[in-house]
Amino acid sequence: MGKMLMKGNEAIGEGAVRAGCRYFFGYPITPQSELPHYLAKRMPEVGGLYLQAESEVASINMVFGAAGAGARVMTSSSGPGISLMQEGISYLAGAELPCVIVNMVRGGPGLGNIAPAQSDYFQATRGGGHGDYHLIVLAPASVQEIVDLMQDSFDLADKYRNPVMLMGDGVLGQMMEPVDLGEEKILSIPEKSWAATGRMKREKKNLINSLYIVPENCEVHNIKLGEKYKLIASGEQRWEEYRTEGAELIMVAYGTAARVCKAVADLCKAEGMPVGLIRPITLWPFPGRRISELAETAKSFLSVEMSMGQMVDDVRLSVNGKKPVHFYGRVGGMIPAARDVFNEVQFILSGGAR
Amino acid sequence: MYEGILIAGFGGQGVLSTGQLLAYSGMVEGKHVAWIPSYGPEMRGGTANCGVTISQQPISSPLVSEPTVLIAMNRPSLEKFENSVVKGGLIFVNSSLIDIRASRKDVGVYYIPANDMAEDIGSSKVANNIILGALIELTGVVTPEAIEKSLKDVLPPHHHKMIPLNLKAMEAGASLVRTGGRQRMADS
Numbered sequence: 327m328g329k330m331l332m333k334g335n336e337a338i339g340e341g342a343v344r345a346g347c348r349y350f351f352g353y354p355i356t357p358q359s360e361l362p363h364y365l366a367k368r369m370p371e372v373g374g375l376y377l378q379a380e381s382e383v384a385s386i387n388m389v390f391g392a393a394g395a396g397a398r399v400m401t402s403s404s405g406p407g408i409s410l411m412q413e414g415i416s417y418l419a420g421a422e423l424p425c426v427i428v429n430m431v432r433g434g435p436g437l438g439n440i441a442p443a444q445s446d447y448f449q450a451t452r453g454g455g456h457g458d459y460h461l462i463v464l465a466p467a468s469v470q471e472i473v474d475l476m477q478d479s480f481d482l483a484d485k486y487r488n489p490v491m492l493m494g495d496g497v498l499g500q501m502m503e504p505v506d507l508g509e510e511k512i513l514s515i516p517e518k519s520w521a522a523t524g525r526m527k528r529e530k531k532n533l534i535n536s537l538y539i540v541p542e543n544c545e546v547h548n549i550k551l552g553e554k555y556k557l558i559a560s561g562e563q564r565w566e567e568y569r570t571e572g573a574e575l576i577m578v579a580y581g582t583a584a585r586v587c588k589a590v591a592d593l594c595k596a597e598g599m600p601v602g603l604i605r606p607i608t609l610w611p612f613p614g615r616r617i618s619e620l621a622e623t624a625k626s627f628l629s630v631e632m633s634m635g636q637m638v639d640d641v642r643l644s645v646n647g648k649k650p651v652h653f654y655g656r657v658g659g660m661i662p663a664a665r666d667v668f669n670e671v672q673f674i675l676s677g678g679a680r
Numbered sequence: 681m682y683e684g685i686l687i688a689g690f691g692g693q694g695v696l697s698t699g700q701l702l703a704y705s706g707m708v709e710g711k712h713v714a715w716i717p718s719y720g721p722e723m724r725g726g727t728a729n730c731g732v733t734i735s736q737q738p739i740s741s742p743l744v745s746e747p748t749v750l751i752a753m754n755r756p757s758l759e760k761f762e763n764s765v766v767k768g769g770l771i772f773v774n775s776s777l778i779d780i781r782a783s784r785k786d787v788g789v790y791y792i793p794a795n796d797m798a799e800d801i802g803s804s805k806v807a808n809n810i811i812l813g814a815l816i817e818l819t820g821v822v823t824p825e826a827i828e829k830s831l832k833d834v835l836p837p838h839h840h841k842m843i844p845l846n847l848k849a850m851e852a853g854a855s856l857v858r859t860g861g862r863q864r865m866a867d868s
Contacts (some may be wrong), residue, residue, distance in 0.1 A: 331704050357719065440720065501742050502715040504707045588740035663745050
């Protein structure tokens with residue numbers, strides 16, 4: 327099959343179907359509505375179920391039910407809807423249920439607007455819901471990568487029995503790029519012996535629950551979760567490097583902002599400036615190990631975000647005081663212009679003289 | 681080869697679909713392409729625009745903040761985006777609907793009465809293709825053959841009868857700039 331020109335939101339839907347997702351529960355919100363729109367048509371074609379719930383609270387609890395029964399299931403929304411889902415997300419994490427949650431981030435806080443943003447980074451990587459838990463958070467930067475990461479999202483969710491969030495923004499959802507969907511693969515979805523699918527003469531009941539009423543038991547559960555998060559944090563850090571060899575200044579950016587920063591790195595190369603880019607693909611676990619290594623050779627870092635400065639905290643933790651970490655951001659639905667980021671890079675490299 | 685093309689006009693002028701057609705044609709030719717629409721709380725009759733990037737190299741940023749080519753289908757689009765065009769770039773002005781001149785002196789400006797020409801050949805609906813024809817004649821960003829193939833791929837079969845009119849519109853636009861009619865290079 328040749329390449330197709332696809333919108334990012336549609337690519338999420340097709341990628342999910344190809345990854346074996348057969349259940350989608352959601353509620354429309356811009357800028358991701360093309361995704362439920364696509365799946366409303368596509369799911370019945372593959373014998374799956376598309377259901378528009380009455381709210382985001384209902385959607386995420388339907389996800390809980392389907393995941394508990396062992397299905398590959400997904401929901402999607404944007405900022406305000408994801409906020410409504412936080413209680414359910416915490417329950418999913420507590421009950422260790424694999425599922426995929428898509429957040430196409432828009433301008434906030436509050437109702438904000440429908441323009442692209444990255445201001446939900448803290449919510450995605452720090453919890454958002456209550457309790458000691460982590461989501462695995464993936465951040466694609468192209469329509470092709472969306473398709474590729476959908477497969478990984480469902481695989482990681484099953485591997486670790488953990489909710490996975492795919493985080494994009496309005497630009498990634500609305501843009502069209504050629505995608506190679508590849509051959510349809512025979513899927514190997516792991517057996518879920520823990521799923522609540524009936525007693526089947528097993529000795530013990532399979533119970534899907536996040537209630538541990540006895541503090542001693544709840545502590546054991548939290549420690550077990552903590553061990554799992556440690557395993558994920560050490561084994562699943564992903565990133566892309568661009569022109570980092572010999573770079574004196576390293577930009578750190580993900581998603582749409584990383585696309586802009588790639589253009590900036592190209593501009594810098596044309597001007598003979600040693601500037602590279604680290605693009606985190608996993609936002610949690612954050613690819614801190616590599617950034618820490620680069621802090622030995624690079625002279626400074628610049629976090630470029632569509633927020634007031636959220637990921638920059640993780641960059642600072644990774645650099646750990648070894649080198650200065652700067653920040654450049656646009657907010658409220660505005661996208662950094664390559665020229666402006668370039669000027670900022672020039673300002674930093676020149677030692678702060680404009 | 682790199683072109684960052686910004687197409688802007690009223691909603692309903694075929695601005696977004698013209699951009700998709702260009703992007704698809706670039707893909708047909710094996711080039712790297714990206715298409716990105718403006719989106720927002722838009723209303724009927726409001727403005728619409730999209731950016732199309734076509735390049736031999738992988739596309740770093742799909743955002744067209746400094747276009748090499750601007751197609752202004754209406755006056756607000758010319759006023760809003762004229763200054764963003766790179767030095768030495770091209771501006772196509774739909775002079776059927778735009779009664780002002782471009783003020784830039786460092787870009788090539790082509791005044792094309794697209795709606796009038798489209799009506800002359802049969803339908804004002806193909807005004808965008810008049811300009812598209814001029815654009816590919818001057819830049820060579822894609823070939824007319826790639827556009828024809830794309831139209832066949834993208835349009836449902838019952839609309840294929842519209843393809844000859846679309847191609848005729850493109851040839852009219854190409855022919856206009858080939859003969860130098862109604863153009864004004866800013867330097868001259």
